[in-house]
Amino acid sequence: MKKSLRIGAMVATAALATMTLASCGFGGGSGGDASGSGTTLNLLVPSYSDKTQGLWEEVITGFEKENPDITVNLEVQSWDNLNDVVTTKIQGNQAPDIMNGGPFAGFAADDLLYPIEDVVSSGTLADFQESFVEASSVDGVQYGAPLIASARALFVNTDLLAQAGVAAAPKTWDELLDTAKKISALGNGIAGYGMPLGSEEAQAESAMWFFGAGGTFGDEKKITIDGVPENLKAATFMQQMITEGATQADAGATNRSPLMDIFVQGKIGMQVGLPPTVGQIAENNPALKYEIVSMPTPDGSPVALGVADHLMAFKNDDTKKEAITKFLDYYYTSDVYVPWVQTEGFLPTTKSGSEALGGEEALKPFLDLLPSAKFYPSTNPKWDATNAAFKSLMGQIAQGKAPAEVLKEIQAQADAG
Template identity: 75%
Template sequence: MKKSHRFGAIALAAAATLTLASCGFGGGSSGGDASGKTTLNLLVPSYSDNTQGLWEDVISGFEKANPDIAVELEVQSWDNLESVIATKIQGGEAPDIYNGGPFAGFAADDLLYPAKDVVSSDTYSDFQDAFLANAEVDGTAYALPLIASARALFVNNALLEQAGVAAPPTNWDELLDAATKVSALGGGVAGYGMPLGSEEAQAEAAVWLWGGGGSFGDASEITVDDPANLPGAEQIKKMIDAGATQADPGSTNRSPLMDIFVQGKIGMQVGLPPTVGQIAENNPELDYSIVPIPTKDGSAFTLGVMDQLMAFKNDDSKKDAITKFFDYYYSADVYVPWVQTEGFLPVTKSGAEALSGEEALKPFLDVLPDAQFYPSTNPKWSATDGAFKSLFGQIQTKPAQDVLTEIQAQADAG
């Protein structure tokens, strides 16, 4: 099979491996320092090896334009991020600005500024309406959309061809058959990369549970143990039991597993737009395709993910400085290069317009508006997300229904 990117390819140089880089800070309780500057504390996750440098460039430009404001940066891995933010909040040291995923629980505890309070009207109106809706709780946005992404299946064409698979799979039966044949090639090759470890278990779970007609719920109710989720959970076990995946999926994280795909040792794995950049950086000769994610019946399905920026109500004297930082960051000449380098999709109208001429991005931008998103506006989503990360890997050894029930119980407990 020749290389064909049915979902398009993004020529990115950024690697997508999550790395840990930190330059700790002491909390957000003080509005200024001895020099009279207002100090903002910024906690962000590492999306790639470029993340820290990108934020440092943003901060440098912002501080040059606003010499009375200083920004202290802390970068954490996604594996550590949620425990770090929880510890800081419990210790009364919440960052002033936080880049993360779940936020509704913070809003329910009255910890966040409404988004409209910390951006200008021009900046607020520039966000795509669909993304703002995903940042609302009871009709009020408490977070600012940061980046968006759509998922797709990355396929090693050469391995499928060696295994006698004529075309990428479109449904679960075809995927199981193709992955089993690729795994049978031996030599350390796995048919399907299935990351059920703590890094992003909720995403791999969504690929299967939603692909079988289920969901995690909505703004008012979390529905992990809904019977509609059982077919996807049982298909996961079927893949593992057939030897169609890598060894021990329950403890495997997405980033190191994708490194193995890039090395040419995995037949198929669900990936992100930045995966293209990782391949270009580390194995440009890899013969691969990007195709829609297979579902139970072959129907269309796209998992969308949106991360946010949010501002904690630590000190009202900092609100104007936070607003200046957000307005600076979301200006097109700052925001667009940041998104491009990280390899994600823009959430602003001006960003989408600036990238509209990039043919490689168009397929991702086209499918994103119809993507299914996590119920992140539900206050229990943070607990649900944590439950997936801590419990879902057990599905390889425990009955699927038991795992879903345990996740639901932990979600309900908050």
């Protein structure tokens, strides 16, 4: 979830060429382990935290105990290295059997992945939240098993709200602007609303506003940033928030992570945050008084940006298909899956997982938003270019550039791929 993953056409073509040379299909080798008995699965995952490797080792230990004829080899890489590692493996005819990553459209387009329905039971398939299924599919076929979810919501410093004379968290854009300006007027370095439009996650901040206005980033077929009235409405209001002093200074160059640190310190009235923000507050400023609400929209209807990473299964060797299914079904059982997700500080993508965590008061606002979450068009091959364009260009609205021109430039960069 920290980095996007995409395989270019050149790599995929090379992988397919290699596939034709392998006696046992893409990935080569036998489904058996080194001793010639049983099945070995190779699992490639990124590290979300310093707990990731231990969590996967615990899952594997439990799985192998129940399935002594299956061995799971774990490889943990940083998000920064993951793209290069999987590219090298594919080129060397050694693709993992199961991989945890982000975008998967390039793999699916080159027929390197199993449809998820082929490698999970019907019960596991039906347990995924419907809102995640479309974001896990290409041309109506689900190739990604949603692994972890993150929804975004508005964190509100209730002490600053009270000091500004505001009785309740805003629900509409007009209320948000008014409330943020009143909080900024408190002085002492306090900002009403934290708007990070720097290179870290300008696309996420923008999405909350665009989606809230009824806009869109497009779909798997077409990226649509420019020419969408709702997008322009959102970008224009974002600029208004900045020019009227409702946000922190230099919003166009501010990144989300350091800005959230300032919110945790009690110096920002409102900012969009993630489920892990709850733990960050508990660790660094447990005395902070805050609430979590849906991001305000023009008419007050709820909106959430959903982000999900996936597990995907490569079609290396059909003799491993049954073992892959057993592993995925085991992993997604509530007793195994929920503690894994909880420890990493994210949200479950399954209905049973959401039910299991329903009593967690801090997570409830996020869980309530999941069924209606909207997603990036990450299955579109041009999404990576679009993502990069937002990060490099969207901050220009904070320097006074016309929002229409900024959206036009983002669209051009997205179209160029």
